Amino acid sequence: MSRNLGYSVAANPQTKAKFRTKKGASGRRSETLFVASLEKGFRILEAFRESPGDLGLTEIAERTGLDKSAAQRFTNTLQELGYLDKDPRSRRYRPAVKLLDMSFTYMRHSHLSEVAVARLIAASKVYGTTVNLCLLDDTEIIYTVRIPHENTAFLATVPGRRLPAFCTAGGTIILAFRPEEEMIAVVDASDRKPITDATIVERDAVLARIADARSLGYGIGVSQALPNEISVAAPVLDEQGMAIAAVQIPVYMPPWTEDEVREKLAPLAIETARAISGYIGGHA
Numbered sequence: 001m002s003r004n005l006g007y008s009v010a011a012n013p014q015t016k017a018k019f020r021t022k023k024g025a026s027g028r029r030s031e032t033l034f035v036a037s038l039e040k041g042f043r044i045l046e047a048f049r050e051s052p053g054d055l056g057l058t059e060i061a062e063r064t065g066l067d068k069s070a071a072q073r074f075t076n077t078l079q080e081l082g083y084l085d086k087d088p089r090s091r092r093y094r095p096a097v098k099l100l101d102m103s104f105t106y107m108r109h110s111h112l113s114e115v116a117v118a119r120l121i122a123a124s125k126v127y128g129t130t131v132n133l134c135l136l137d138d139t140e141i142i143y144t145v146r147i148p149h150e151n152t153a154f155l156a157t158v159p160g161r162r163l164p165a166f167c168t169a170g171g172t173i174i175l176a177f178r179p180e181e182e183m184i185a186v187v188d189a190s191d192r193k194p195i196t197d198a199t200i201v202e203r204d205a206v207l208a209r210i211a212d213a214r215s216l217g218y219g220i221g222v223s224q225a226l227p228n229e230i231s232v233a234a235p236v237l238d239e240q241g242m243a244i245a246a247v248q249i250p251v252y253m254p255p256w257t258e259d260e261v262r263e264k265l266a267p268l269a270i271e272t273a274r275a276i277s278g279y280i281g282g283h284a
Helices: 013-020 036-046 057-064 068-081 097-108 111-127 169-176 180-189 203-216 258-279
Strands: 084-086 093-095 131-137 140-147 162-164 219-222 229-237 243-252
Touching: 036 057, 036 068, 057 068, 068 084, 111 131, 111 140, 111 243, 111 258, 131 169, 140 169, 140 243, 169 180, 169 203, 169 219, 169 229, 169 243, 180 203, 203 219, 219 258, 229 258, 243 258
Parallel strands: none
Antiparallel strands: 084 093, 131 140, 131 243, 140 162, 219 229, 229 243
């Protein structure tokens, strides 16, 4: 793994392309084993991720880029299979309970999540905070295990939420312990739009935050993804010392201050991440 933290080396174009090619993008369809129709079916399901409510066929077609006829066929098939529900009066669709089977299947086979849960619960009890486990996926982090505080908003308790890696504490610390070329490729491929008024989006400033996280051993962000939120995260490392996940602890101002987070929660995140790393055979 590269130890150069100056980030002066440009990423290989092929590495950049890896992150610019989203799942289902046309670049993969030339592969002989790629089934385009299956990808379209998943595109229908993904259309509901950011939807504020039920979707009609016209909205599904717009969100997926499919023509209305194709959208109707795939949507009807997913309804017949039990993955979508259809309101008989409004004729609009919503995700069905059977989709939870996918989440259960993933969690059942995730050794990392199994190892992490007990340690995250223990960490959450120290200061009565939310504690999460997040992974890097493309240019985003995804929360796979979430141990919520009693006052946590509903969406902050649900596994599967995604946020940009470039600005989040979890994404910053994972990128800090990834090969330099990969880190630069992720930053350059990210859509670095501000989420809050305080979100750091300039490339040099983002890279500086990652370098600081590598030096400190933890990443921290103030109001980067949510106003008044202070988030701190530490890396879960594999046998080669590469980050495979991050333990993330979010709190809010007030009553927490950045100094208190650095003094109390950063060591807790590091200790918890080290415990998980040690159990899976990673570096402490």
